[in-house]
Amino acid sequence: MRGEESAPAHAMPHMIERSLKELSAALAAREISSVELTGLYLERITRLNPEYNAFITVDPETSLAQARAADARIAAGNAGPLTGIPIAQKDIFCTEGWLTTCGSKILSNFVSPYDATVIRRMHEEAGLVCLGKTNMDEFAMGSSNETSFYGPVRNPWDVTRVPGGSSGGSAAAVAARLAPAATGTDTGGSIRQPAALCCITGLKPTYGLVSRYGMIAFASSLDQGGPMARSAEDCALLLASMTGFDAHDSTSLDRPREDYAGDLDRTLDGLTIGLPKEFFGEGCDPAVMAAVRTAIAQYEKLGARTVDVSLPNSHLSVPAYYVIAPAEASSNLSRFDGVRYGYRAPEYSDLNDMYAKTRAQGFGAEVKRRILIGAYVLSHGYYDAYYLQAQRIRRLIADDFAAAFKHCDVILGPTSPSPAFKLGAKAADPVQMYLSDIYTIAVNLAGLPALSAPCGFVSEGGTRLPVGLQLIGNYFSEARLLNVAHRYQQATDWHRQAPEGL
């Protein structure tokens, strides 16, 4: 990547608007050091984070120490393409020596004694610098970032609105230029929906591509980490640093590592885009739909053709998800009992009382609801009616995608049925909140890769709110998805828009 950027420094955009490729070139050319770049972002976080609440933890000393090590690697000539670039980590990734809370009171004192594989790969191996840990819905259970023990994140496009969730802190941090890029995790839409609501690009990879070791588990058969950044090109570079087989994760796929950036410029001539009729019916804000239709017209100009497809069981994805995800969560979250780490209730009468009080005090309302649903659907007499039925429907949903991909290369639709909603608007009604994810959840059930990219704006009360388009691909089609998004981003500038006043 070195030496490709021949433009003089004065022709380049301000450092906070540069792509990861441009930052890499600036670091390689010694235009800026990693310590300077990291310092620039830490200063922005100090100044602007109180407005957005995007970060739970920053640790400038550790960040700058990592930046000094990156500068030494660059000086020694053994830097990788991302060495020295600072990024934000979702607070779901265990990071040795860092407070790792998962947005929960029950982990509010948990300084991780080990690194998640994603953390080790990105920081130790690729040489990225950790700027801090981003806010999130508690245990990734939410679509608005309002369930965090550390308070809601505010959307940089309108601070009276939610950034989406659960990776809302990561999305807001990238949108507000508090970090050039970030990580997220996606169990039912938690990368794609906040990416859409904050005008950034986010990719959920094929299940099994990114190691889940050290990624605090919510629903293990659905959870998948992925990149959140300002462009598809940035996501491609980050993804390459996150993937790879990991013996520590029993569901990690043993595949050769890929160069996701190699195919970015491939032509879209001959690309067939499937438009599922279920994504273009009722239930979507007409202004969101208009932006998605404009994006489809743009794709036709770029040489793609569209074909109608159907995902007839997609209406069952939310019901099946709210059985499977809580069932897995109730099992995963049983480890939080106040014995080995985390919060323990100060007063209790016996062991059972210690568990019950620790968990009652340590978990928030939404997490408790999901644990209770999970405990119920797995309990004696209800397992077949709920859990097995949900798993059968999961198969029908995956089969729908397999049938659709016989007729198209990628599937396109809206990411979210509405733009960012007001803080508190859906907080009292869990079911309304769950329906924010109607277009994203089926992808997790099938285990497919999908991304969200900015495709326009809608105006609500004089405020410009971002809209995202979702591209869904077949298993292991990440490079193609990123190519399809990249060509669109070369022809449009939605992804370059920034909130006012940054």
Add this chain to the structure above:
Amino acid sequence: MSLTLEQVRRIAHLARIEVSATEAEATVGHLNGIFQLIEAMQAVDTRGVEPMAHAQDLAQRLREDAVSEPDRRLAFQAIAPEIEAGLYLVPRVIE
């Protein structure tokens, strides 16, 4: 279907989460709303459909029966609420 207050208390006990009387009342309402959403599944005929537990058809990997992890007991116990002599302390369960 509709959950009763008694069922909510029972699953809260199974899940080891203490719920107060007022919390239980609010929880019944929320959970029943969620179960109404879930009920849409019951109308679907899934006879003959193989349940899908996982996105990839994976067999569990085997590994060599060899020590792979270093001893990190001190680091792991340093963050425990209460330890003594290398053991995790909990309230007495056997008198």
